[in-house]
Amino acid sequence: MEFIRVNMSAKEISRQPVPEQYRALGGRALSSLLVAAEVVPGCHPLGEDNKLVFAPGMLAGTRAPSSGRLSVGGKSPLTGSIKESNAGGISGQKLAGLGIRALIIEGMPKEEEGWFILKLSPSGAELLPAGDLAGLGTYEVTDKLRKAHGEKVAVISIGPAGEMKMAGAGVATNDADGNSSRYAGRGGLGAVMGSKRLKAIVVDSPGSFDAAVAHPEKFQEAAKRFSEQVLAHPVTGQGLAALGTNVLMNIINEAGALPTRNFTRGQFAGANNIGGEKLAEVAVARGGKATHACMPGCIMRCSNEYPLPDGKVCSPIEYESAWALGAHCEIGDLDVVGKLNYICNDVGLDTIEAGGTLGVLMEAGVIPFGDGAKAVESLEEVGKGTPLGRIIGQGAGFAGKAFGVTRVAVAKNQHMPAYDPRGAKGIGVTYATSPMGADHTAGYAIGANILKSGGDVNPLSKEGQVDLSRNLQIVTAALDSTGMCLFVAFPLGDLPDALPALLDMINACYDVQWTPNEFLALGRQVLKTEREFNIRAGLGKIHDRLPEFMEKEKLAPHKQIFDIPGEELDQVFNFMD
């Protein structure tokens, strides 16, 4: 197992065995620890001193179910904080298949040197000129690279948004079908990749599921137990498996926490028209798929393939995307939502940030609320790099400044996902305090607040939310390090043998003896490292707050403001004192 470093200034590639202090680490733990150790916190996120780290999870490349997620890390041009964003697809498994624990992109070429492709294969690593791939969308880039390098390669790429260094740009990778729309979307890491003039990474690995495991039999037994736990939980075994993440649309709407019309209400009359039930019905009727695996070995299969009226296929339409491009903009038409989602995937934008931004432009009167055609037309300007396109690509905080809008639902300048903090206060604590900026995946309090999984905390009460969010952020930081899909948090929170089975997999894989204590200690270490980086980068307690309007404007139907005081939010990090 090794690290690969690619110096884009010198165009030099070097390899090193995994240093002892990083042994048994992967995913978020590895990317965050490397960024914190090697990146100057005050550096310009788009300058030569930032680094971009790709790290498969601890269990990547093994037969652990749903364990192939790829972590991408660096300093974020969107939030100014450390950033880890992870994605499904096959690239995590492929990197692990080549024995690559971390791929570290450093330095920056001169503009006149053009764009590059990095090719990783059993015969080594090489930088190639990107040629005519520069300027293309991720779908075409992925198609062309799969034609050139083989259908089974993984392609990690950026679209024009990343090339133009837009803070809303994500890093795309593909599923086993070659669909490039699995995204490490959040925080503008696509712009960091763009600043390094790296258009794509091709990972050509013949192997799959054959990463080294210290005790194969023990591992297999534990993996089987873990799969059983995942399949036994109603969310991961049934809800997600039947309707994907968009099963949440009607649930969150019912709960009154569905941010609607740029966070002015908690319910959307058109929710059912863009929800999971409708999606499944239309997708199947059009020959698409209501369920689909984003990576081989996934037993939840929460993804989908939604055929659009123009013949293209948007895969997947996730709940948070359908919300951002739908309810947030009062667009109640799944075909429009799918079209907007497809454009984001192709141009290389985070759907949450892009949808959030369209909502802000609607608040500003630049686009009328609910006007899908105008939204599509505006979003298409991103790829063209027009001034409006540049504003959209930079995200909601930026668009709010441009148009003088103060009702902008961001934390650390990153747009909030599909849950209003006034209707589910636990998630508000996570948005405010996560070192990543507003991010539901950083501590998914919706489980205990609304789904009654992993506890039961009244979503409208101030009580218990800080403890809930802290515990979830710690577990999540550990889980993001394993390469596991976050959804396994449901069985982990509710079923007694899930965590033991997960630990048994890790122990069998690395010949270690982790108890829950070691697992949680890893989560705390990751969070602490991230927060310390942020403090050195100039982000303190004052940045762990929600926007002013959420403390002043009551959200219907529950007529709630976000009323958890700053001093209580700061208690999320009491384990750092």
Add this chain to the structure above:
Amino acid sequence: MEFIRVNMSAKEISRQPVPEQYRALGGRALSSLLVAAEVVPGCHPLGEDNKLVFAPGMLAGTRAPSSGRLSVGGKSPLTGSIKESNAGGISGQKLAGLGIRALIIEGMPKEEEGWFILKLSPSGAELLPAGDLAGLGTYEVTDKLRKAHGEKVAVISIGPAGEMKMAGAGVATNDADGNSSRYAGRGGLGAVMGSKRLKAIVVDSPGSFDAAVAHPEKFQEAAKRFSEQVLAHPVTGQGLAALGTNVLMNIINEAGALPTRNFTRGQFAGANNIGGEKLAEVAVARGGKATHACMPGCIMRCSNEYPLPDGKVCSPIEYESAWALGAHCEIGDLDVVGKLNYICNDVGLDTIEAGGTLGVLMEAGVIPFGDGAKAVESLEEVGKGTPLGRIIGQGAGFAGKAFGVTRVAVAKNQHMPAYDPRGAKGIGVTYATSPMGADHTAGYAIGANILKSGGDVNPLSKEGQVDLSRNLQIVTAALDSTGMCLFVAFPLGDLPDALPALLDMINACYDVQWTPNEFLALGRQVLKTEREFNIRAGLGKIHDRLPEFMEKEKLAPHKQIFDIPGEELDQVFNFMD
């Protein structure tokens, strides 16, 4: 003497006698102390919790020469810091003439309530509907209000940039001729005024120079001595008086510290074509004025009236404006510079920020370097509120993000004025550490670095710059509180009776016994208050730094980087420890 508070939410106006702790304070001391005491540091700068404070200086309304500057303060939407920006013109004297020490604008109307005018006169204060003034440029607004309320009124106004809440928007006021182009330009306080939906303030005061003075005879004697000192100094008595601030263009170019082509070089081949000598020649030939007083009672008369080819008159073209809109953009044509300057004045933009931004757009390739026609066309989009206009109005840091440009010469997101920190390192220390963001007026090290006034510190050496900047920042904070034009710093730094005469004026005015110690203590108190506000607002040491490129790219002709380490910059505030 009193404070007037205008609550824009309730449309209520209240008056209070000056509280004891603010007695004898004015200008920057008063505005910064009030903002620090009354504004929540974490508030949204364009939200209802920010306040906008107008404060004439301690000596405003007296016969002290050049003492009528008006301080404007609030939390800046550009820098996120506390902000004080001051302007010449007649409004400081007029406010003092009404006995107003501070005018505090609070709260915020609803958008549907429209725009307001605040009228201040001996008969009281009232809010009036702005009617058809909304949307107009500052020239027309000022003309109409002078027609409606009398030719002698002072008008404080914003242009469309402020109405659109652009972070580059300034607050305009007029000279005795009714010309509205005296600006508290920096830091976006025009946007704060816009957020409060206050289009203009009319100050109708019959008096002038009759503010209360405790000991009139002593005062008159001190004022006479002070005038003699100002007139005796070669800069204030001769250089500025003959050619205005733009006398600096050729001097700074000669010194190799004139930022050219977006800070890629320190000398501009076309400098002479946009400098003070040329300006005086053309202005006089066209029937304009090479010198002009921005306020009654000014004995330096460094302003000018430059007739443009289209018949309009740009008054003044300051050095920093001519640099930003000229050398920085490689525009070597004074008529184009004047036209750009006029547009800024009319639409209500800070010329330094606007010129800085145009240079960044040139770096991005949006406008070709040196293309005056395209620059004019682009700048005209600001008033139209197009997406490009919105980007320009938000300033250089914003435009850099929008177009992926990292060579952006900002500190705390405010664009640097006309002196490259690599060619005059003392000013770099001021840019980095001033609580205001990059601001030459906050500690004008160019004096000792280049003009050899107030000391002699090698501009290219690291040595002595931190001490120089600290001392200047302290004196300046005190001087900005008096209402005096900053140029009196030249005699204060070089002539022995200047400071005693200034202190004698203050002592005679307020019946106090200030020595230089009290004066410097005031400066330290102001700076400390400002910096503490910033820290509470989330701005720490990491924000007291220059952009990365200045530590990496050598500036021709001296081949210097900015090499003063962060820990040394932090020593500017050693008096706070």
